[in-house]
Amino acid sequence: MRKGVHIYKAELAGSEMLFILPEREEIPAPKQLQAQIEKIEELYGYNAVLVLQHVEPYMRNQLVKKRVAFVIPNEQIYIPWMFIALDERKRMKLAHVESFYPATQTLLIYHLWKKPLNGLNLKEIAAQLDYTAMTVTRAVRELEAAGICSTHGGRQKMVSFEGTNRELWERAKKYLKSPVQKEIEYTANGDGETWTVAGINALAAYTNLDAGFDNSYAVKKENFKKQIQTDIAAEPGEATVQLWSYDPAVLAKDGVADPFSVWITLQNHPDERVQIALEEMMKAVL
Numbered sequence: 001m002r003k004g005v006h007i008y009k010a011e012l013a014g015s016e017m018l019f020i021l022p023e024r025e026e027i028p029a030p031k032q033l034q035a036q037i038e039k040i041e042e043l044y045g046y047n048a049v050l051v052l053q054h055v056e057p058y059m060r061n062q063l064v065k066k067r068v069a070f071v072i073p074n075e076q077i078y079i080p081w082m083f084i085a086l087d088e089r090k091r092m093k094l095a096h097v098e099s100f101y102p103a104t105q106t107l108l109i110y111h112l113w114k115k116p117l118n119g120l121n122l123k124e125i126a127a128q129l130d131y132t133a134m135t136v137t138r139a140v141r142e143l144e145a146a147g148i149c150s151t152h153g154g155r156q157k158m159v160s161f162e163g164t165n166r167e168l169w170e171r172a173k174k175y176l177k178s179p180v181q182k183e184i185e186y187t188a189n190g191d192g193e194t195w196t197v198a199g200i201n202a203l204a205a206y207t208n209l210d211a212g213f214d215n216s217y218a219v220k221k222e223n224f225k226k227q228i229q230t231d232i233a234a235e236p237g238e239a240t241v242q243l244w245s246y247d248p249a250v251l252a253k254d255g256v257a258d259p260f261s262v263w264i265t266l267q268n269h270p271d272e273r274v275q276i277a278l279e280e281m282m283k284a285v286l
Contacts, residue, residue, distance in 0.1 A: 009046065015082065015137070018048040019071070025053065030062035037068060047081055047134055081138040083145040099177040100146075102246040103131060104139040108148065108172055109251050109260045112165050113285070121156040129250065146175055166286040169260070178265050179244040181221055186241045195219060196248040198257045199240065200274065203266060205256045206284065209277040216240045218248040218257055259285045 006021040020040065027033055033050070041048045050070040055063070063070050069079045078085050100108070110129060111117040117125055126136040140159055143149045148171060151157040161168055199216030203209055221243040242265070251258040259281050266274055 005040075007040065007044070009044075012079075012082075016046055018044055018046045019051050020048050021051045027052065027055075027059075030059065030066050030068065033063075034066050034068050041134060042132075045132065045134060047138070049079060081141050083141060098175075100142060100172075100175045101139060102179065103129075103135050104142045105176060105179070106246045106250060107136065107139045108143060108168070109258055111161055112169065112260060113251060113258045114253075116161075117159055118161055119158055121153070121158050123156070125159065146172065148172055169282075169286060176264050177245075179246055179248070179261055180218075180242045180265050181245055182243045184241050184243070186239050195255075196252045196257050197255055198242050198248065198262065199265065202257045202259075202262045203274065203277050203281060206259055206262070206281040207277040208280075209273060214240075216242060218242040218244050220244050220247040220249075223247070 004023050006023070008019045008021070009016065010019055011017075018040065020037065028036065037048050037050065048069065050063075050068060052070055052072050055070070055072060060070075060076070064078055067080045069081070071077050071079075107117070107125065107129060115128070117128075120128075122136045122140060123133055125131075125140075126133045129136070131139075140149065140151060140157075144151065147162075148168060149159050149161045151159055163171070195217040196219065197205060197216070198218035200209070200214035201211050201216045204211035204214075215238065217239055219241060224241070224243055244261075248257045248261065251261060263278055263282055266278060269275065269278075
C-alpha cells in the first residue's frame with residue numbers, strides 16, 4: 001500500500017497487472033492522475049488499472065483521452081493496452097487505435113529496418129530495444145489490434161509479423177505519426193558525430209537528391225538538454241534540430257535516421273523533387 005491508495009497485483013486474460021484503489025472518492029485532475037499512475041507502474045514494473053466507484057462523464061472522457069486504464073465495477077472497463085472497452089450496456093469491443101504510441105512505432109520500424117523480431121519473446125525484444133517489458137507488451141498488443149503481428153506461446157509469448165515488409169508497411173502507414181514534436185534552430189561548432197542526420201539531409205543520403213543548404217539533425221526530446229553541449233553541425237553555422245518522441249539513434253544506421261521515419265516526417269513536403277526522392281527511397285528499402 002502506498003499513501004492514499006491500495007495496490008493489488010492480479011492476472012487478467014493471462015497478463016499480470018496492478019489494480020489501484022484510491023482511499024478517497026475525490027481523485028486528482030486527469031493529468032496529475034496520469035503522472036501518479038505512471039510513477040507506480042515504473043516503480044513496480046507492471047501496467048496499472050485504476051479502480052473507481054463513481055466517475056462523472058467528463059472525467060471518464062478525460063481518462064479515455066489520456067489512455068488511463070480504469071474499472072468502474074458493474075459499469076465500465078477501459079484497458080487500452082489490452083484493447084478492451086466494456087461499456088454500460090455490457091458490450092465488449094476493441095479500444096479504437098488512431099495512432100501508434102512512439103514505442104509501438106519504434107518496435108515496428110526496428111523490425112522493418114534494423115533486425116527482424118519474428119520468433120523473439122517479449123523479454124528478448126525489450127532487451128534489444130532497451131525498453132521495459134511493460135512497454136513492449138503495450139506495443140505488441142497495439143500492433144496485434146492493428147493486424148500487424150500476432151503472438152503465440154504461454155507466459156513467454158513470441159511475436160510473429162504476418163506478411164512481407166512491404167505488406168506490413170502498407171497496413172501500418174495509417175497509424176504512423178511524425179516523431180517530430182518540435183524544431184529549433186541551433187548554432188553549432190563541431191563535427192556532429194554523436195547526432196542523427198535527419199530531414200532532407202537524411203533523404204539525400206538514401207537517394208540522389210541534393211540536400212542543398214539543409215542541415216537537419218534529430219534527437220529524442222528528453223535527451224536534448226543532456227546533449228546541449230554537444231557540437232552537432234558538420235561546419236560552423238545554424239542547424240535545425242528535430243526533437244523526436246522516440247530515439248532516432250536506436251533506429252539509425254551509420255548516423256542517419258531510418259528511411260521509414262524520414263518518410264513519415266517528409267511525406268507532406270511541398271517540393272515535388274522531395275516526393276520523387278521519397279518514392280525512390282521506399283522502393284529501395286522495401
